[in-house]
Amino acid sequence: MHLHNRVIYKNNRIRQQYNTVYTIGYQKIKIIRISICLVNKEKLRERLSIREYFHELGIGSVTVKKLEALGIRSVEELLMFTKEELVDLGISERVVGKLVINARQIIRKKKNRKIVYTAGELEQRGRRLFTTGCKSLDGLLGGGIETGALTEFAGEFGSGKTQICHQLAVTVQLPPEKGGLDAKALYIDTEKAFSWERVYSIASRFNLSKDYVKNRIYVVQVANVEELEYFVKVDLRREVPVEELGLMIVDSLISHFRAELIGLDKLAQRQQRINYLCNWLFRYAFIYNLAVVYTNQVTQVVNGYVRYKKPAGGTVLEHAATYRILLRKAKENTSIATLIDSPRLPKLSVEFKITENGIEDVS
Ligand SMILES: Nc1ncnc2c1ncn2[C@@H]1O[C@H](COP(=O)(O)OP(=O)(O)O)[C@@H](O)[C@H]1O
Ligand SMILES: [Mg+2]
Missing domain, CATH: 3.40.50.300 (P-loop containing nucleotide triphosphate hydrolases)
Incomplete structure (x- = not known):
C-alpha cells in the first residue's frame, strides 16, 4: 500500500482535520484521493523509512507517530528539517539531537550515496x-x-x-x-x-x-x-x-x-x-x-x-x-x-x- 495513503486514511483524526488539497476532479466533493503509482512505490522503497531507521537508533514509537503525523516518513524527509524546526513542531530536543546527528551518517552509509560529481558526470546526467x-x-x-x-x-x-x-x-x-x-x-x-x-x-x-x-x-x-x-x-x-x-x-x-x-x-x-x-x-x-x-x-x-x-x-x-x-x-x-x-x-x-x-x- 502506498505509504501516503496510510498516513492519510489510517488515522481518522488526520482524515477529518486535513482535507485541504483537492485534485480538480474531486474539487468540492471529496477529500484528496491518492492513486497508487508504481513509479512512486519504487521510489519510496528506495528511501529509508523512519521506522527502520528509528529501530536502529532505539527511538520509541511515540516519536515515530509524531513524525508521521507531520508527514515525515523517510530519513530524507527528516533531513528537510533543521533541528530548530523539529523542536518547534513538538519533537523533544533530546530526541532531535539524536536524530539529526546520526541521520546523515546513516543515510550515506546505507545508500552509499555519491555526493560529489565531476563536471563531466553532471553533463552526462544532463x-x-x-x-x-x-x-x-x-x-x-x-x-x-x-x-x-x-x-x-x-x-x-x-x-x-x-x-x-x-x-x-x-x-x-x-x-x-x-x-x-x-x-x-x-x-x-x-x-x-x-x-x-x-x-x-x-x-x-x-x-x-x-x-x-x-x-x-x-x-x-x-x-x-x-x-x-x-x-x-x-x-x-x-x-x-x-x-x-x-x-x-x-x-x-x-x-x-x-x-x-x-x-x-x-x-x-x-x-x-x-x-x-x-x-x-x-x-x-x-x-x-x-x-x-x-x-x-x-x-x-x-x-x-x-x-x-x-x-x-x-x-x-x-x-x-x-x-x-x-x-x-x-x-x-x-x-x-x-x-x-x-x-x-x-x-x-x-x-x-x-x-x-x-x-x-x-x-
Ligand atoms: N479563456 C481565455 N481565452 C483567452 N484569453 C484569456 C482567457 N482567460 C484569460 N485570458 C487572458 O489572460 C489574461 C490574464 O492573464 P493572467 O495570466 O491571468 O494574468 P496575471 O499575470 O495577472 O496572472 C487576460 O488578459 C485574459 O484576456
Ligand atoms: Mg495571476
Whole structure:
C-alpha cells in the first residue's frame, strides 16, 4: 500500500482535520484521493523509512507517530528539517539531537550515496527539463522549465503569469516524447485564480483529455501567509504524493505577504519570511528533483525621468530563483517575456500570445 495513503486514511483524526488539497476532479466533493503509482512505490522503497531507521537508533514509537503525523516518513524527509524546526513542531530536543546527528551518517552509509560529481558526470546526467508548450519560451529558458530549480515569472496584472502556470500544470503531464515529464502538478493558489476550465482547454490543445488531467493536478487554496507557510512546511507532504510531482506552482508567492505584512516596521519580518518560504521551496526542488515555479508582482521604479517596473520582493527574491522572467504586456493579447537572471543563459526577450488555448507562439 502506498505509504501516503496510510498516513492519510489510517488515522481518522488526520482524515477529518486535513482535507485541504483537492485534485480538480474531486474539487468540492471529496477529500484528496491518492492513486497508487508504481513509479512512486519504487521510489519510496528506495528511501529509508523512519521506522527502520528509528529501530536502529532505539527511538520509541511515540516519536515515530509524531513524525508521521507531520508527514515525515523517510530519513530524507527528516533531513528537510533543521533541528530548530523539529523542536518547534513538538519533537523533544533530546530526541532531535539524536536524530539529526546520526541521520546523515546513516543515510550515506546505507545508500552509499555519491555526493560529489565531476563536471563531466553532471553533463552526462544532463538537465531534466519539460516544455512550456511554447517554442519561444522554451528557447528563452534553454529548453524548458528545469527541475531541481526555482523559476520565477514576475509581471504586472494580466501579463500572463497565471495562464503560464495553468499551461505548465498541463505540459508537465505530457509524455517524455512530447517534452513532458509524465508527472503530476501541485498548484498552490493564493489568489483564487485557479480555473479547471482553463486547464481543460489547454489540455485539449495538447491532446490530453479532461479525464486524464483532472486527477493529475492537485490544488490548494491558501488564504493567508500563515496557511501558505504551514502548508508548504507540513501539510504538503502529508496530503500530496510529492514523489509523483514534476512541478510545484505557487501563484502568487508574494500577494499575501504584500497584503499582510505592510509598513516599514514589518519589512524585515516580511523579507525574512519570504526568504524562509523560498528556502523551503528549494528544499522540495532539491530533494524531490521537481520544478518549482512561482509568480511575483512588480513594483514601479522611478529614477529621475526614467520609470520602469521591476519584480517585487527586493533582494530576497533577487537571489531566490534560478531563472527569473519578467513579463510585460504588449499589444492586444501578446506579452513580452525577458529572462532577467539565469546562471547559464543570456538576457533575451521573446513574445508570446495568450489565447483560449493558453500560451502560444506569436507566429
Ligand atoms: N479563456 C481565455 N481565452 C483567452 N484569453 C484569456 C482567457 N482567460 C484569460 N485570458 C487572458 O489572460 C489574461 C490574464 O492573464 P493572467 O495570466 O491571468 O494574468 P496575471 O499575470 O495577472 O496572472 C487576460 O488578459 C485574459 O484576456
Ligand atoms: Mg495571476
